[in-house]
Amino acid sequence: MTTRAWLLSDTPASRRQAIWGRRYQGWLALKRNPLAVAGLVIVLLMLAMAAAAPILATHDPGTQNLANRLQPPSAEHWFGTDELGRDVWSRVLFGGRLTLGMVVAVMALVAPVGLILGAVAGYAGGWLDRVLMRVTDVFLAFPRLILALAFVAAMKPGVESAVIAIALTAWPPYARLARAETLLVRNADYIAAVRLTGASGARIVLRHVLPMCLGSLVVRVTLDMSSIILTAAGLGFLGLGAQPPLPEWGTMIATGRRFILEQWWVPLVPGVAIFLVSLAFNLLGDGLRDVLDPKQR
């Protein structure tokens, strides 16, 4: 039996076969959507480029060369040089580490916390649920960027503050999502069956409720990525994220914006990078939603 036949079998013999079979079918469905595949390729490519920045960079991102400032793109400097003579291509590569790293850090903080809070609140119900919903109400009552601005103002501008501020503004939708999914399954028969076998509340939530939320979580995370990238870049652009001379994409645009009329490559190259990543995540998220969450189509 080929691997493919094993995966596509209508009568899986084991739990593992069933799980991988479902995943494979999801992948096949995703593969049929060329835009989603394009998104996936761009995301992976950008991540790989950020990871391999020291190898791919042609220059040191911090080395200044004032004799060589604001040079247009050439064979020596693929994306030109900025106002301090630094190589824009190398800076965008290293900036990808910073910008994408910030986004990944936010997600690593937000998704698990939101998920667990929402699942616990939804499963427990009662006053815990009411309090949590009120708290998310308050956080959702601010536009994300503006609340993040206020949080950064309370700390000092920098990468860590920006990550914390964005994380503080980003978790409520995840808690809401997990709660809504939990409410759907908490009275299902299989949960009652698990409870009858004597499983503890923690075990039910962790092993039997949370996995049910994962599908919509993945979709939500992918679609949210673009919004978080834009917020992080916006904070950097306003001077409240990574501080110069760090090569963060938003910060690079902020310092380069003066040159938009003559030396357009200085602000536009990082701008295009932000756009590409953000678009790629949106394309991928759209495709994933069709696969994992058909009811929302």
Next chain:
Amino acid sequence: MRARARALAATAASIPVTLFGLTIVTFLIGRVVPIDPVLAVVGDRAPQDVVDRARLELGLDQPLVVQFWHYLGQILSGDLGRSVMTANPVTQDIARYFPATFELATAAIILAVAIGVPLGVLAATRQDSWVDQAVRLFCLAGHSVPVFVLALLSLMVFYATLHWAPGPGRQGILFEDMVDVRTGLLTVDAALAGDWPAFRDALRHLAQPACVLALFSLAYIARMTRAFMLAELRQEYITTARAKGLSPLRIVWRHAFGNVLVPLVTVLFLTYAGLLEGAVLTETIFAWPGLGQYLTVSLLNADMNAVLGATLVVGLIYVVLNLLADFLYRVMDPRV
């Protein structure tokens, strides 16, 4: 009917709770700032006894709960403190800056609706055709482009290269302070005064930032319109209407669109609220003297009263718009 009234009352009752939460958040942010509020008032060369007195006067020796109580009392009486930067009460500053943001956001939402809704309907009626694909891609692109990059690009193309648009700012130097302030909306004020050159100037300055700001909302509105219309066009009453031989135009616009209107209004209000966010970045680039610019400039000057005041006002507007969306939804849709 009674159930509806009760649901409305419940929604309205949740507002004070949310607003109370908002004040807790701004209060706490104000307390953890690294800037000592006493130093901001007396300066860093003040003798120790002046510092101590100021600390007492500001109530900073009191427990946090008491301090919060005072803060709440101040806010309820409309006092958001004094801005260090402009030396004016923050409320007064906000009243002066807000109309510019309101004008910009309103112009943007009008543009976004006028283009986004027909685009969404068009895409839905031709599902999976190339028109639909183009609209989908356009929406995703519009949703992915950082508004400040778009603004820079637009300045480069329409201002520097094509000379179509005037430069940044709200009006030309020639027209500055020439129109009496009545509403604070330059276009409206100029029109009220019958000063048509000033009106044209204000409109020209408004066009570029409004278009940039509109694109983001336009993408979202078109996308939601498409989704709502698709769901509606699958209903059986549409098939019946088609079988009866009604014209496609009538089916789409009178029958389907009429039902889409209700959820769409909710989306519009939420988008309008979201424009406040884009306005912060757009205003920075176009030197638009609105709330967003006030907020960012205060932030860079560590003017905490102004930052928290503006944040609170933005939060308030957001909550009210959300409430209005909810309210209209319930009023317009007899099923809810």
